[in-house]
Amino acid sequence: MARSGLAAVLPPLFGISALVLIWALVARGSDYLPGPGSTLTSAIELFSDPFYRKGPNDQGIGWNLLASLSRVAQGFGLAALVGIPLGFVLGRFTMISRAFQPIVSLLRPVSPLAWLPIGLAVFQAANPAAIFTIFICSIWPMLLNTALGVASVPQDYLNVARVLRLSEWTVFTRILLPASIPYVLTGAKLALGIAWLSIVASEMLTGGVGIGFWLWDEWNNLNMEHILIAIVVIGVVGLAIEQGMNLVAKRFDYRSN
Amino acid sequence: MTAYLEIDNVSVVFKARGQSFVAVQEVDIKVDQGEFVTIIGHSGCGKSTVLNVIAGLVEPARGGAVLAGREIDGPSPERAVVFQNHSLLPWLTCFGNVHLAVERVFGAKESKAQLAERTNAALALVGLTHAKAKRPNEISGGMKQRVGIARALAMEPKVLLMDEPFGALDALTRANLQDALMDIQAKSRNTVVMITHDVDEAVLLSDRVVMMTNGPAATVGEVLSIDLPRPRHRLQLATDPRYHALRADILRFLHERQGHPIAV
């Protein structure tokens, strides 16, 4: 018990220590990369007051983070609202799926940032354009995974439904929905991952408040400590989102409880 | 005089990759009310296809089936199916699986308490009251099959269709379930059409055995009446010469007249 606990904690601890050590060594020989020490000091200072406001372009890192998260939540929420029901329709009705297939295949590989100008042109404002970008990039994984989940519901279950002559609504709530929830949640997890990747990039381009913009702003200020802190913060938040989704997926997957 | 269930001159054609494949041809089977009929034949000959025609899951190219004077046209809860691989919904408990069927069949005219009572009674019938709160992945293969049978029986179908219900089970479990099924049949004489590839099972359970020829274009080769008295006990039958004679009849059909399909 104690040994396995140790075995779980020691290797990651070792990995992180090694990374910090290499970082310290590299920083010593470089005149622009700050070392772990000065970055830590800067981080403590930064996080001692994360929620200050000194004008529209100078706000605490907490506000920036919240702004980004809120954009992701809005874009992702809209994408779920559209993508999941559409995925159910595509998975259930082959003909509709065939009609949509070429559109999806064509648009899915497009980088979300390519949509940013369209968002800016349509909405004439940075914030909705960024949300639109998140919407576009997170809709594909949700749509495709939901459709896959519905299409791969075992024929046996559908035969049960046919013998019972269940209504389409009952088939949906009692069979299709529970059977495809694991797929839907996988899609949501992928979508959130992509959304978090894209928000940083699109905020760099749109400006305003947001962790991506903040990072870009610190580059303009040549504050390398803050850039490193931003990278770690983005990573930690991304990890937290992923772990949270894993928990949700575990909670709702009929195979795990 | 027409039978309770009548499969009349049924042919089924499957279309796969542009080719049509005659799976079964001109199948005639008559089943009386309360009769237990098994269909036996080599793997792939078309047993499931015939059963699925009765279930309404497969549409015949020619011919048709009539149950209690009504032409069969699509699936219906009056023809409950116990599937080859149990087909329980994994996100529902045993109770939930049976209740889904009960709710569909009786939900319009009965109270919630009555529906729950029906569900509990069906689970009790197959001896699974203790496992009703468990999910399918928490119970053994034999128990899953029992839930499948409970689900079908709870629907009070006009005919119970079973597609190799015990095929995937070990010999001991299979024997237990066969005995349980005979007990249930002794109490409530359901009309049953069951598929099997087990000769002993066919003789033990059936009133008549329908033997199918090999596919493609499989059809009914022979029908054998099993006039052994009931209740039947497997140990007594083991030394009964009539049992062995019937068994030998089926074996002769399967292995002499139909040979092994791979050798054909």
Ligand SMILES: Nc1ncnc2c1ncn2[C@@H]1O[C@H](COP(=O)(O)OP(=O)(O)OP(=O)(O)O)[C@@H](O)[C@H]1O
């Ligand atoms: N949906 C389908 N499309 C095309 N061919 C099919 C289809 N279903 C069954 N067949 C073919 O019809 C024939 C009979 O199949 P069926 O499943 O009825 O056999 P079976 O006697 O039940 O076999 P087993 O004992 O292995 O279950 C087989 O050759 C099979 O390949």
Ligand SMILES: [Mg+2]
């Ligand atoms: Mg079969």
